[in-house]
Amino acid sequence: MKTKLKQIYYDMRHQPVIAWVTFFATAMSVFLIMVIIMMQNVKSAPFAPESCRDRLLLGVNLHVEDIEDQDINSSSSLSSVAARVLYDDIDGVEKISYYHKWMDDSEVSVPGGESCMAQLRKADAAFFNIFDYTLIEGRYYTTEEADALMPLAVITETVARNVLGDAPWTGRDIVIDDRQYTVVGVVRDISSLAMTAYADLFVPTALSDTEGDRDNLLGQFGAVMVVKEGVDFSHIRQQVKARYSTLDAMLAQSGMRAVYHEGPYEQEVISNDDLYSNVTPDLTSAKRMHLIIYAILLLVPAVNLSSMLHSRLSRRIREIGIRRAFGCTRKRIIADVIIENFIVTLLGGAVGVVTGVIFAATYSGLYNDYENFRYGDTPVMGALLNWQTVGVALLVCFILNIFSAALPAWYASSLKPVEALNSK
């Protein structure tokens, strides 16, 4: 190993331009791949308050179409009736909560005061059992309070400070869109990167609340579920799919039918698709797109590095010829070239990973494609960096190395000693 490190050092000193170009190209390639992987990680890795992402399922859409003419259709989130028909009492579900899929831009103030805008989410009491918010004052509203649609609110710390001033905040009244609520709990600010759990304010709703229903089946509700340990998502989906016949029976008189779009969806689908209510999410296409991007980010620098490695090896032809003349095997030459290149790739890769992590952790603009994104929200380190990420980084370096070094190494090893020694 010492000899190989010496060789690399010698190479870098004698061919600094090529060595630095190689190093920089590797670092840049690994940096970009890592940033993309980490952006994906943030969308699917569990972090508070969405610590349950591994077992989370979301059923939020319903699509209804005319049986004879599919151009006549309607789709949105669920009415209270549809939510109950599709998701109540499903086997294998540990916790379920009904909430309004869309948040409202609401005006919040103290009674008689100037208002500020905040994102309001209506959710039942079970919502706080599913997502692990950090309660800093008071309590959450109870199931009984939510069922009775009592005017209670759970707000975030920033809203509490902006609207109510200094603590204590619980027990005080606020006005949200001209309705008066009493603050019962205050939670730590929620990252807008938590796609389902995010809001500035929560007020009670329940399936008895039909205010947001557009018609019998379409409305504002969505269901968020945590499945029991070991239960397969497909088990839940099969039950939901079977329940579409109930919806069809309800729609029969109007000549319409409900279209099943493979729901409810796990976090990977939620994070990779826009979840249009009348389209089946296409995870395969999203995955294929990612693979194409990774392939491009690996292939182009690999061709580049391969070309440069080829040039570097051309300088070492005589050295290789001497080694071959003294009995060094082809396998050994190939292994040496690949290992030397892997060390350089690892060094460049390490720089790429470190700069990638710093960039992904500090530049919040990376995540501005999130719905409701709030500038300044950056992910927690746990969502960015874990053993999986490190493993992927190593794999990327390895693939890059194989892609770029295999052919030049084979070329170098196949040189005949006499030809190599004769070359200039």
Added chain:
Amino acid sequence: MRNEWRGNIWMIIELTIVSIILWFLFTTICTIVNVRMQHAGYDVNDLYGAEIKVVDEDSPYYRHYDSLHSPLTDRDLLMAKLNDNPYVETVGAGSNILTYSYNMYGMYLCHDTVCYQGNLRSVTPDVIMAYKIESQDGKTSSQLADIISKGELIISRPDFMLGNRYYDSSLFKDKDVYWGGDSAIVRHVGAVAYGLRRSDYEPQWGVIYAPLPDEAMPDQMVIRIVHGKDREFVESMTTAEKRAGNVYLSNLQSMESRREIAHSQYNTLIRDYLVCAFFLMIMIFLGFLGTFWFRTQQRVDEIAIRKVNGATRRDIMRRLVSESLMLLAVSTLIAIPVELLAVHYGLLDDLNVTYYHVVTLTTPEIYQSMAMTVGFLALLILAGIWFPASKAMNVCPAQVLKDQ
């Protein structure tokens, strides 16, 4: 060049791959930007949008009405208040009237056996005036507003058709149509005008402007203010100014601010594609820098002999530049058929490059992008070989030949 054939093949492979990817990225960006640059047909500068809300009857803030008053009289009062504001030019109210809002509440109109489908926007004539909506058939905004006043419909000319049953606006102009296909409800289409788009990055959808009935409560408002009086207007809109009885304005925002939110995903897409293009171009730059650096070092003897035989510094530079551009020419010749085949087989549509835009061999963006790709690559290649070529130009023949 022949001596370097192995290296050249690598460079050609790399250039071909990068050419195709850059072309793909540039085609996407060009298509998106071209849609963005299309004439909108309405003016969102100095325009504010807000939601109109009504206090709930069970709210402690609800004011009970006598027989002479209702939410509609509150609405009129609020509109009058806003019209009295010295910084306000026009106030229009309606339903689904805010651009930069992803509402696709649709309606279809049928004439004989053909139908037109569009995003339904229920407007008062003042909405047309506030947006300064332009006609597509030679009418002024005031004439369009008059058409709405008469209770007639205005439709837009969409850039694409949804489904197979829907047809272009020209078939419906000045015709009586069935509202939602219902022969009992007959309306008249009075004009064709630009439709309010959901985002500047989306092509023109079908849009139906229908008059908002007097007895209907609007849920959105647009306010055109006096040019340059943003700050004064915002300061004048106190809580009291935004309210009349039980009706009040919520989420009052400039259209610029709404646009920023609505465009964020497109801006992100363009940013990501540009970063990708930048990365690839840097790779090409580094590749040429590294390879030509090595190449000029290897060929220092040849360069020295050329100089001894009378080649000028410019000749040396020209030789290296022409070698590198030759590589680009070969790779472009390989890349172009691949790109045309990709268009021919609809691969760009499969990759969701273009939103409701069918890219065919006659689409100008694909050729613009080819030219851009070759241009950018040529510049980067020249930049990449400049340093090695300068070194080669400065070779001292006597010294090199003495070393030999």
